[in-house]
Structure formats: structure tokens, C-alpha cells
Amino acid sequence: xxxxxxxxxxxxxxxxxxxxxxxxxxxxxxxxxxxxxxxxxxxxxxxxxxxxxxxxxxxxxxxxxxxxxxxxxxxxxxxxxxxxxxxxxxxxxxxxxxxxxxxxxxxxxxxxxxxxxxxxxxxxxxxxxxxxxxxxxxxxxxxxxxxxxxxxxxxxxxxxxxxxxxxxxxxxxxxxxxxxxxxxxxxxxxxxxxxxxxxxxxxxxxxxxxxxxxxxxxxxxxxxxxxxxxxxxxxxxxxxxxxxxxxxxxxxxxxxxxxxxxxxxxxxxxxxxxxxxxxxxxxxxxxxxxxxxxxxxxxxxxxxxxxxxxxxxxxxxxxxxxxxxxxxxxxxxxxxxxxxxxxxxxx
Numbered sequence: 464x465x466x467x468x469x470x471x472x473x474x475x476x477x478x479x480x481x482x483x484x485x486x487x488x489x490x491x492x493x494x495x496x497x498x499x500x501x502x503x504x505x506x507x508x509x510x511x512x513x514x515x516x517x518x519x520x521x522x523x524x525x526x527x528x529x530x531x532x533x534x535x536x537x538x539x540x541x542x543x544x545x546x547x548x549x550x551x552x553x554x555x556x557x558x559x560x561x562x563x564x565x566x567x568x569x570x571x572x573x574x575x576x577x578x579x580x581x582x583x584x585x586x587x588x589x590x591x592x593x594x595x596x597x598x599x600x601x602x603x604x605x606x607x608x609x610x611x612x613x614x615x616x617x618x619x620x621x622x623x624x625x626x627x628x629x630x631x632x633x634x635x636x637x638x639x640x641x642x643x644x645x646x647x648x649x650x651x652x653x654x655x656x657x658x659x660x661x662x663x664x665x666x667x668x669x670x671x672x673x674x675x676x677x678x679x680x681x682x683x684x685x686x687x688x689x690x691x692x693x694x695x696x697x698x699x700x701x702x703x704x705x706x707x708x709x710x711x712x713x714x715x716x717x718x719x720x721x722x723x724x725x726x727x728x729x730x731x732x733x734x735x736x737x738x739x740x741x742x743x744x745x746x747x748x749x750x751x752x753x754x755x756x757x758x759x760x761x762x763x764x765x766x767x768x769x770x771x772x773x774x775x776x777x778x779x780x781x782x783x784x785x786x787x788x789x790x791x792x793x794x795x796x797x798x799x800x801x802x803x804x805x806x807x808x809x810x
Contacts, residue, residue, distance in 0.1 A: 526664025
């Protein structure tokens with residue numbers, strides 16, 4: 464399935480920033496979500512709402528990657544060198560920052576034996592030195608498969624791509640707790656995981672839709688799915704279910720629906736904005752990866768000065784805290800970029 468030559472994908476720049484802000488909202492509200500029954504219900508429900516609303520973030524990041532990369536032809540070595548260096552160098556820098564923060568915060572300790580300390584650092588680098596860095600490990604894995612899957616996408620017919628997506632969705636359904644007993648012995652897990660979001664992002668970015676109101680329908684699906692996620696999660700928590708986060712799982716039917724609807728909403732409801740706003744968007748977007756890597760540290764530091772969901776009513780404090788975190792992390796990453804070799808580590 465080949466993209467149209469004059470297809471406008473500028474809307475992806477808007478979507479990338481929306482997804483980044485959603486990640487920060489998600490992490491701002493996550494602590495409160497775990498306090499069901501220990502905080503007033505309206506406070507917990509605000510966290511439930513923001514979690515449900517923001518869960519599209521990482522899947523949409525992957526869909527954007529698919530939309531931007533799968534239609535291109537690559538020389539294998541050049542692709543891996545360029546892509547991995549842009550991801551790994553800032554990742555290593557920020558991983559060491561989070562290790563240093565954990566040491567300062569007395570979450571880990573170093574002793575007099577250098578080799579023991581090195582093994583501890585390597586262990587943290589292997590499994591992740593901060594909760595949000597799992598995304599980078601997943602992204603690196605996707606980069607290894609992109610040169611392969613891109614050949615399939617570029618030469619496949621639309622029917623073959625739809626076939627791939629249907630099988631991917633079917634495997635996903637069979638992996639859900641309520642359907643796992645129907646999971647056959649036939650090994651179809653080659654279609655599992657985030658690889659489906661890569662293909663879905665490419666497909667939805669370049670698909671010609673006959674429906675003129677596709678943007679409206681996307682918004683309707685978004686809202687209905689959000690209601691399902693928020694209400695379903697509340698009912699699971701209320702009944703003390705062991706699968707309380709079932710509707711939040713990144714590779715699950717509800718998150719696929721809300722991610723696809725957000726993606727299409729961004730594509731078909733592109734607002735006209737002044738050039739000054741576009742320049743600001745492009746400036747912030749150039750530090751997107753660095754903001755993702757650094758925002759968790761800023762959230763930690765903001766908590767020290769009592770800027771968190773506790774600031775006021777969570778329905779208000781969560782977006783306020785996320786906005787403050789976004790702006791401060793942008794400033795931090797921009798300052799890092801001005802240091803010698805800073806552009807290598809700022810992301």
C-alpha cells in the first residue's frame with residue numbers, strides 16, 4: 464500500500480505534542496489511581512478519567528512512527544546506525560541521571576567495591592532506571608523490525624495490510640483474560656505486541672476514506688470508548704477485581720479503539736493556526752524525545768515543593784501539574800542542548 468504523493472502529514476506534528484502531554488498527564492495521575500478507597504471518590508474518579516483519556520499516548524507514538532517510517536526504503540546498516548544513535552545516546556544519559564537521583568534519594572546504595580557498583584548500574588540499565596523508560600526499550604525493539612516490516616507494507620496490497628491488522632487484533636483479543644481460555648495451541652503470536660500499531664499508524668495515515676464525516680465519527684468513537692474505559696475501570700475497582708487495569712492495557716481492544724480514534728481525529732480535524740503558533744509547535748516538537756525522557760525527573764522534583772495532584776481538586780490540579788512539568792522540562796532540555804555536545808543528549 465503506497466502513500467499518496469501529495470498527502471499532508473503536518474497534522475502529525477500536532478499529534479506528537481498532544482501525545483507527549485498525555486504521557487505527562489498519565490504519570491501525574493497514576494499515583495492517585497492506586498489509592499481507590501483511600502481518597503474521596505471524586506478525587507479517584509478524576510484520576511480514572513485522566514488515565515482513560517491519556518492512555519492513547521504511547522500507542523499513538525508508535526502509530527506516528529509507523530506513519531513516518533514504513534513507507535520509506537532503507538539501507539539496513541544506515542537505518543539502524545542513525546535511528547539507534549538518536550535514541551540510545553540520550554537514553555543512556557537520562558538513565559544515568561535517574562540512577563544518580565535514586566542514589567541521592569537513598570533508593571540504591573553504592574559500596575566500596577567498584578565492580579559491585581558497575582554491576583548494579585548495568586542491572587539498572589538492563590531493566591530500566593525509571594518507570595517510564597520501558598517505552599525506549601520497546602522502541603529499540605521496533606527499530607530492529609522496521610526495515611523488515613516496511614518492505615511488507617510498501618509492497619503489500621490494502622487487503623494484505625487489513626489481513627495483518629485483523630489477525631493482530633484477533634491475537635490481541637485471545638490474549639485478554641476473559642478470552643484466554645479460547646487461546647489455541649496454534650502459535651500466532653508473531654502478530655502480537657506493538658508491531659500492529661506500526662502498521663495501523665501507516666494504514667490510517669494514508670488510507671483514503673470515502674466517508675466525508677470521518678472526523679466526526681472518530682470523535683464519537685473516542686468519546687464512547689473513553690466512557691467505556693473510565694466506567695469499566697471504576698466497576699472493576701469497585702468489585703475488587705484482580706484485573707482492575709484491564710481497560711488500560713496498551714495492547715488491548717479499548718486502547719486500540721481510542722488510539723485509532725485520536726489518530727483520525729487529529730488527521731481530519733486539523734485546525735488553521737497562525738504561523739507564530741506553528742513556530743512554537745515546531746520548536747517544542749524538536750525537543751519531544753528529550754521532554755519524554757526528562758519529565759519524570761521534573762515530576763519527582765515538583766512533588767518536593769508540593770506541586771502534584773494534591774495541589775487542589777485533582778480534576779484541576781492534574782492538568783495544571785502536567786502543564787508546569789511540560790514547561791519546566793522543555794526549559795531544562797533546551798538548556799542542556801546549549802551545553803557542549805548537549806544536542807547529543809538533550810534528545
